[in-house]
Structures are given as C-alpha cells and as structure tokens.
Amino acid sequence: MKVLFSGIQPTGALHIGNYFGAIKNWVKIQFDYRTFISIVDYHAITIPYDKKEMPERVMDMAINLFACGIDLEKTNLFIQSEVPGHADLTWIFNSVTPMGELERMTQFKDKSQQHKKNVNVGLFDYPVLQAADILIYKGEVVPVGEDQIQHIEFTREVARYFNKRFGKTFPECEALLTKTPRIMGLDGENKMSKSKNNIIGLLETEAEIWKKVGAAKTDPARIKKTDPGNPLVCNIYSYHKLVTGEEEREEISEGCRTAGMGCVDCKKIFVKNLMKVLNPIREKYENLKMNTHSIREILNNNAEKCRHIAKQTILETKDKMGINPVWKL
Numbered sequence: 001m002k003v004l005f006s007g008i009q010p011t012g013a014l015h016i017g018n019y020f021g022a023i024k025n026w027v028k029i030q031f032d033y034r035t036f037i038s039i040v041d042y043h044a045i046t047i048p049y050d051k052k053e054m055p056e057r058v059m060d061m062a063i064n065l066f067a068c069g070i071d072l073e074k075t076n077l078f079i080q081s082e083v084p085g086h087a088d089l090t091w092i093f094n095s096v097t098p099m100g101e102l103e104r105m106t107q108f109k110d111k112s113q114q115h116k117k118n119v120n121v122g123l124f125d126y127p128v129l130q131a132a133d134i135l136i137y138k139g140e141v142v143p144v145g146e147d148q149i150q151h152i153e154f155t156r157e158v159a160r161y162f163n164k165r166f167g168k169t170f171p172e173c174e175a176l177l178t179k180t181p182r183i184m185g186l187d188g189e190n191k192m193s194k195s196k197n198n199i200i201g202l203l204e205t206e207a208e209i210w211k212k213v214g215a216a217k218t219d220p221a222r223i224k225k226t227d228p229g230n231p232l233v234c235n236i237y238s239y240h241k242l243v244t245g246e247e248e249r250e251e252i253s254e255g256c257r258t259a260g261m262g263c264v265d266c267k268k269i270f271v272k273n274l275m276k277v278l279n280p281i282r283e284k285y286e287n288l289k290m291n292t293h294s295i296r297e298i299l300n301n302n303a304e305k306c307r308h309i310a311k312q313t314i315l316e317t318k319d320k321m322g323i324n325p326v327w328k329l
C-alpha cells in the first residue's frame with residue numbers, strides 16, 4: 001500500500017473550505033492507503049497564539065476530524081509535536097535546502113505580511129518542517145487544498161536535493177486535489193480562511209449559517225429579483241457545487257438566468273443541502289466530545305506507532321549521511 005500523509009493546523013474552528021478542499025478526500029480514500037494525518041502544532045506556533053488555548057485547540061481538532069469520518073482504527077491520526085523525529089529531520093533537511101527556495105514561498109510572504117512584528121525563523125522554515133512531516137513516513141500521496149501545492153512541490157525538491165547528495169532515500173510525493181480545491185470565502189474576494197473572517201464553520205447551526213449566507217453577495221449585476229443573473233459569477237452558485245446534485249444545480253442555474261428564481265431561494269436551497277452534510281458531523285462531534293478520554297488514548301497509541309516508524313527513517317538517514325551512533329563504531 002502507498003503511504004498517504006496530510007496535516008492540518010489546530011486552528012480552532014474548521015470551515016467548509018477545509019472540509020470540501022481537503023478533509024472530505026482524506027475520509028474518502030483513507031482505506032486505500034497507509035494513512036497518516038497529523039495535527040501540526042509545531043507549525044501553528046510559528047504565528048502568535050494563546051498558550052492557554054492550545055491544548056484545547058489540538059484536542060478539538062482531533063474530535064472534529066473523527067467527527068468528519070476519519071476512521072478511529074484505520075488512520076494514524078496523531079499530534080506532530082509528540083513525534084520528535086519530525087523536528088530532527090527538519091534540521092537535517094535545513095542543511096540541504098537553499099535559502100532561495102524558501103524565499104519564494106507565497107505562504108511565507110503572506111504570513112510575514114500579516115504578522116509583521118513576528119517574522120520568526122520558524123515561519124521561514126515552515127515548509128521544511130512540512131517536507132519532514134511527509135518524508136519521515138516516506139509519504140507519496142498528499143491530499144491538500146490548492147494553497148498547499150507550492151509546499152508539496154518544494155517537498156519534492158528537498159527529496160531530490162537529499163537523494164542527489166546522499167543516495168536515494170526519499171520518494172517524490174504528489175499533491176492530490178479534490179474537485180473543489182479552492183473554496184472562496186463569504187466575502188467572495190478571498191479564499192475562505194479563519195484569518196479573513198469569511199468562513200462558514202463546520203459546526204455552526206443552521207440559524208448561524210443562514211445569518212451569514214443570507215447577507216452574502218451574489219451576482220453584483222443582479223439588483224432586483226426580476227433582473228436575470230449570471231450563475232458563473234455568483235459566489236453562492238459556486239457553493240452549490242459542493243452540496244447540490246447536478247440536476248438541481250441545473251434548475252437553479254436556469255432559474256437565475258431567466259430571473260425565475262430569486263437569490264434568497266437559491267441561498268435557501270444551498271443552506272438546506274449543506275445542513276444535510278453538516279448535521280451528522282455536528283451530532284458525531286457532540287457524541288465524541290463526551291469521550292475525550294478514549295480519544296486521548298488513541299492519539300497516544302498512534303504517536304507511539306509513528307515514533308517507531310520515524311526512528312527507522314532517522315537512523316537510515318543519519319547512516320547515509322555519515323552521522324552514525326557511537327555504538328556502531
């Protein structure tokens with residue numbers, strides 16, 4: 001079986017961009033691979049955060065992911081900082097990575113703009129840690145949203161740099177995208193993202209979601225209900241692709257073009273269909289939340305398994321580099 005690896009930051013609240021951009025895919029294909037999913041807390045500390053909130057955020061992310069359908073037994077869901085090999089391999093990769101490669105990274109440019117007063121070395125080195133996450137398990141398939149493609153290409157570069165210098169050790173992984181790899185935010189201008197305050201949360205209630213969707217922009221040229229609209233430029237219509245079947249979508253598109261259906265009705269159908277996906281997730285989340293103890297146990301066991309695999313890779317890597325443990329002499 002090929003190895004699948006993906007990671008997610010413990011951001012606090014998952015949104016439908018995370019779900020339809022990446023997590024839905026993890027759930028769908030987890031049984032076809034040897035699957036590792038990591039809650040990447042070492043990545044999260046590269047931007048300012050509240051230390052009192054972090055433990056809760058990590059645990060909550062685990063519960064969220066299981067609620068979305070990550071299998072409790074099949075998938076190795078674990079907390080990144082509990083497997084020290086990731087940081088170990090990062091240091092090794094630092095020594096084969098040219099600075100220029102990191103300077104090109106758009107996520108670094110964006111985040112250093114957002115946190116001008118806290119541009120730390122960790123933020124710059126973020127993609128190297130990401131490469132180490134994937135390659136320590138010799139990951140080949142990396143399901144992510146479109147914003148991560150540059151980091152996955154970078155990971156391939158790192159594998160090449162290392163293999164060229166020390167001999168074939170790491171595979172060249174590939175990004176795997178969903179059919180909807182970039183979901184726009186409710187503002188219709190930016191990618192959906194917690195930092196842009198434009199999200200539909202995965203655990204929000206129908207009333208909360210309706211409040212946001214009801215106020216969201218549609219085709220800007222459609223001012224009155226009687227004006228015909230263009231679904232291709234409507235952000236809400238793009239959301240229908242996530243949850244509405246082809247036939248119903250066709251009817252909505254027709255209704256919009258001919259002014260037979262108003263934006264409010266179109267939005268109502270979207271929210272109704274979205275809740276069919278979100279309601280079961282919220283129910284499962286609430287059940288799992290009463291069982292945090294057993295979830296903590298699963299995370300512990302998974303970290304133990306990962307530490308074992310990571311150790312093998314570190315030994316192999318160090319051996320290839322001539323950094324052998326003293327007992328070998």
Ligand code: AMP
Nearest residue numbers: 009017018021022144145181182183192
């Ligand atoms: P993050 O919350 O940044 O750790 O992202 C977790 C996963 O969700 C990554 O694979 C991202 O590429 C994906 N993702 C985040 N936001 C979006 C979005 N607006 N559209 C599609 N995928 C997204």
Ligand code: TRP
Nearest residue numbers: 005006007008009040130133134
């Ligand atoms: N950088 C990714 C994000 O912001 C999270 C991540 C960390 C990741 N390590 C990874 C994703 C390894 C895929 C593989 O979404």
